[in-house]
Amino acid sequence: MNNILIIDDQKEFVDAFLTKMNAKSINVAAARSFEGLKKEMPKLYHKIAVVILDIKCLINDNQEVENEDFIGTAITYLDQNYPKFPRIILTGDDESFTGFQRFYKHEEVFLKGQEDDLFTRIKWYCDNSENLRIKRDYQDIFEIFEQNLMDSTQEIQMLNILKNLNEKDSSKFKGILSDVRSMQEAIYKKINQKNKTIVPDIMFKPNGMIDWNKLMKHLIGKSSETNCVKQRIPDNSAYKNQTIFNFSDSLYWSCGQYIHTTPAGSYMISSYALKSLIYNLLELLIWAKQYLK
Structure with a gap:
């Protein structure tokens, strides 16, 4: 996404x-005020991959004198309406640069005249725009990785899964579902590292594979039969309710069915099923x- x-x-x-951006195959839209930003x-x-704000600019297009309130107003607007959207601040003088950085420590600020560093950063945003968009769209998922609750390799895997959310080519489903199943297993393995009460070591086979049925029974608690209907009756040691149990069990076996073999009758699931399994993983x-904290 080479647009800014x-x-x-x-x-x-x-x-x-x-002129400089076009020479680097980056398309630029421009406005001259906060009114234009909105x-x-x-x-x-x-x-677009990133928005670039001059530190002193106009509030309205019909003004001629720059307003120092512009940058605070613009940042507030972006935070409220486009949270976590990438932005870069530009300034033309050293004093504004130093003063702004003192009060806005987490903002990226560049001096005009030092375009090489600025262009390098813009290119990084363009090259990583899809990943950044996914992280904004699924903030509740990716805060898990921001908080180091799961590993960076699993973050990359999760990004790849979500990039394929709308895949319609069934010949690619096997690879996607393999990643989904791998991510599901990684969740339980990571819980085992953090909290062995929830996922004890005995839930793993000698080869390191999860003993799936044993783990699921442990997580949902006791079961009993009432009026010839098998029901799950969670006790104090239950960590899943019936819905999460159903999601997880369906995810595990459905992925496995299409990873390892062609199901009886040769029915191939559609993109709707693929998407539902990915959403199961997100839940x-x-x-x-x-349990990861």
Whole structure:
């Protein structure tokens, strides 16, 4: 996604910036005020990799004098309407650069005139725009990795799974479902590392594989039969309710069926089933948070 948005009222700088970006095959949309930011972001946020803000700019297009309130107003607007959307702050003088960094320690600030560092950072945002978009769309999932509750290799795997959420080519389903199943197993293995009461060591076979049925019975608690109907009656040691149990069990066996063999009757699931299994995995991750901390 080689598209960006810049908000700056200095036409000469913007024209030179556009020329340099176009030479690097990066498309630039431009506006000159906070009013322009509010107009352009709803149209472009799903198409651009990063928004670049001049530290001093106009509030309205019909103004001629820069307003120092611009940057605080713009940051507040972006935080409220586009949380975690990538942004870069530009300033033309050292004093503003130092003062801004003192009060906004987590913002990325670049001096005009040091374009090489700025262009390197813009390129990084463009190259990583899809991953960043997925992380914004699934913040409740990726905070697990931000908090180091699971490993970075599993974060990469989760990104790859979500990139394939809308895959319709059934010949690719086996690989996707293999990743889904691997991620599901990684959840229980990570819980075992953090909390052996929830997932004890005895839930694993000598070869390190999960003893699946044994683990599921442990996590959901006791079972009994009432009026000839088998029911799960969780006790104090139950860690899953029936819904999470059903999601997890269905995920495990459904993925396994299409990973290891062609099901009887040669029926191939559709993209709807693929998507539902991925969503099952997301729900399992949300359930697991409480035991990964």
